[in-house]
Amino acid sequence: MLYEIKNLVKNYDGRNILDISCSLQRGKITGLLGPNGAGKTTLLEVLAFLMQPTSGDILFKGSRVDFAKADLTDMRKKVVLLHQKPILFSTTVYSNVEFPLRIRNVKKSERQGIADQLLAMVGMEKFSRAKANKLSGGETQRVAIAQALACSPEVILMDEPTSSIDIENRVIIEAIIQEINRTRGISVIFTTHDRGQAARLADNIVYLNEGRLADSLNENIFSGSIERDKENNKFFITHHGIKIPVRTEKTGFVRISIDPAEIKLGQETDDFSSGCTFKGKVIQLTDEQKYIRVLIDIGISLSVTLERDIYLRNPPGIGGTVFLDLPPEKIEIF
Amino acid sequence: MNFFLDSFKSALQLIWSLDQDLLVIISVSLKVSLFSTLFSSLIGVPLGLAISMGEFRAKRFLITILNTLLALPTVVIGLFVYSFISRRGFLGPIGLLYTTKAMIIGQIILIVPIVTTLTLSAVSRIDNRYRKTAMTLGANSLQTALVIVREGRFAILASVITAFGRVIAEVGISMMLGGNAKGFTRTMTTAMALEFDKGEFTMSVALGMILLFIAFFVNVVFHYLQGKTGE
Numbered sequence: 001m002l003y004e005i006k007n008l009v010k011n012y013d014g015r016n017i018l019d020i021s022c023s024l025q026r027g028k029i030t031g032l033l034g035p036n037g038a039g040k041t042t043l044l045e046v047l048a049f050l051m052q053p054t055s056g057d058i059l060f061k062g063s064r065v066d067f068a069k070a071d072l073t074d075m076r077k078k079v080v081l082l083h084q085k086p087i088l089f090s091t092t093v094y095s096n097v098e099f100p101l102r103i104r105n106v107k108k109s110e111r112q113g114i115a116d117q118l119l120a121m122v123g124m125e126k127f128s129r130a131k132a133n134k135l136s137g138g139e140t141q142r143v144a145i146a147q148a149l150a151c152s153p154e155v156i157l158m159d160e161p162t163s164s165i166d167i168e169n170r171v172i173i174e175a176i177i178q179e180i181n182r183t184r185g186i187s188v189i190f191t192t193h194d195r196g197q198a199a200r201l202a203d204n205i206v207y208l209n210e211g212r213l214a215d216s217l218n219e220n221i222f223s224g225s226i227e228r229d230k231e232n233n234k235f236f237i238t239h240h241g242i243k244i245p246v247r248t249e250k251t252g253f254v255r256i257s258i259d260p261a262e263i264k265l266g267q268e269t270d271d272f273s274s275g276c277t278f279k280g281k282v283i284q285l286t287d288e289q290k291y292i293r294v295l296i297d298i299g300i301s302l303s304v305t306l307e308r309d310i311y312l313r314n315p316p317g318i319g320g321t322v323f324l325d326l327p328p329e330k331i332e333i334f
Numbered sequence: 335m336n337f338f339l340d341s342f343k344s345a346l347q348l349i350w351s352l353d354q355d356l357l358v359i360i361s362v363s364l365k366v367s368l369f370s371t372l373f374s375s376l377i378g379v380p381l382g383l384a385i386s387m388g389e390f391r392a393k394r395f396l397i398t399i400l401n402t403l404l405a406l407p408t409v410v411i412g413l414f415v416y417s418f419i420s421r422r423g424f425l426g427p428i429g430l431l432y433t434t435k436a437m438i439i440g441q442i443i444l445i446v447p448i449v450t451t452l453t454l455s456a457v458s459r460i461d462n463r464y465r466k467t468a469m470t471l472g473a474n475s476l477q478t479a480l481v482i483v484r485e486g487r488f489a490i491l492a493s494v495i496t497a498f499g500r501v502i503a504e505v506g507i508s509m510m511l512g513g514n515a516k517g518f519t520r521t522m523t524t525a526m527a528l529e530f531d532k533g534e535f536t537m538s539v540a541l542g543m544i545l546l547f548i549a550f551f552v553n554v555v556f557h558y559l560q561g562k563t564g565e
Contacts, residue, residue: 071475076469076470104472
């Protein structure tokens with residue numbers, strides 16, 4: 001096991017921004033998936049030994065990490081963190097990639113070869129003599145990856161590696177992530193809030209929500225109010241005026257979450273048992289390996305996940321009309 | 335007005351003729367100020383870095399003390415150092431009183447807080463990602479500090495220049511610890527004060543002009559470096 005995290009808590013201003021226990025496997029690509037504020041970046045900084053947790057333990061390759069120890073440099077040499085918006089030192093691109101080699105006392109004659117090879121790997125060899133702080137976001141990200149690889153790390157932690165770059169660089173960086181894992185055996189742990197990216201890249205996905213592990217992420221979250229009709233049936237009414245039947249004792253302003261796997265899709269002729277059927281139009285389809293994610297407009301956008309086999313039996317196309325069933329008992333109200 | 339213009343004209347002639355007395359005064363001033371700035375930088379820059387990067391309980395208190403020391407009057411420093419190096423003082427036998435060394439010691443006490451607080455402030459403004467990046471790439475504390483110094487080099491240099499500007503223009507310490515001995519410890523500011531007392535304005539005005547020129551030059555360098563920091 002690469003990391004074993006036991007009752008790890010990070011408290012900030014009296015609030016637990018991280019409170020988890022989990023294990024992360026060696027040699028794999030692990031995706032930490034969660035919305036903004038889920039504690040993903042905090043977890044990465046703790047895993048990079050840059051931030052001391054308030055309590056709890058971390059075992060790195062079976063050894064307990066002693067954060068109270070003044071110098072964790074030796075441990076940090078095995079793990080490197082790439083920030084969401086990496087910053088390069090205000091020297092040349094080459095000097096930046098050479099820096100980790102220099103501080104590891106690698107001979108000057110060897111440094112040149114390694115740095116050139118790494119820059120070629122990320123497609124930045126032409127920029128070797130360029131000033132690092134003049135590069136674009138995507139180029140900076142690629143140089144930062146070469147810089148990280150120069151450390152010959154066992155683990156690379158990446159915080160939202162493609163969040164602030166264009167699609168061309170995103171494709172390049174995703175390919176680099178897979179390559180460094182396959183060819184160099186480096187364990188990669190990256191954060192993202194993009195399910196598609198997590199599904200494309202990760203061998204394992206860890207869901208984080210409000211600093212805690214989650215089985216999956218709450219999706220299809222809407223806010224609105226609970227109201228009754230003349231027959232005393234309760235409805236959740238969104239701000240857009242969409243009425244969804246619910247079963248609850250709550251009244252007034254609430255938020256609801258509908259699990260995308262619990263929504264059934266079908267045709268008009270299908271017999272839906274719940275009686276809570278909506279007509280909608282397919283506006284987006286995403287292949288998430290095991291699942292196909294279908295985004296349906298019913299006045300609000302609802303995300304539905306279908307197992308690949310089920311989807312292929314009767315595949316709805318973009319723009320196609322579908323009927324979906326929202327059983328009231330499957331709607332979580334909070 | 336005529337009086338001022340006459341003094342101004344005579345002062346220009348004095349500078350133009352490279353008057354020997356004037357040159358000695360300027361060289362003493364520059365020597366004392368440069369040495370005190372150098373030693374203060376060697377103390378203040380690492381101290382500012384250590385306080386900025388360190389996490390310890392008394393950090394805020396220490397910063398408050400340093401800020402208070404910024405307002406330390408030169409005569410108080412003069413008196414303080416005098417009490418140690420005067421014949422009756424603890425360090426009296428060394429014979430430092432009325433030497434340029436004594437002036438340098440006093441000036442170091444004056445500007446160490448300036449260099450330290452300005453370095454601290456410069457380092458605090460540097461993007462924290464530089465520190466984290468250096469650390470995650472495997473740099474130890476010293477290597478990380480060197481990265482910070484390199485990234486903040488212009489701002490740190492600006493703090494050193496500010497300190498130099500402070501000592502080149504101070505008079506209290508030089509007068510009390512140097513004694514204003516002609517050819518030995520007479521600086522531009524102490525000479526100006528003496529010549530003024532004597533009613534000899536030509537030398538005073540000449541020295542004032544040179545001091546202003548140095549201040550102008552220092553400011554030009556300072557603004558150039560500030561511009562570099564913002565790039």
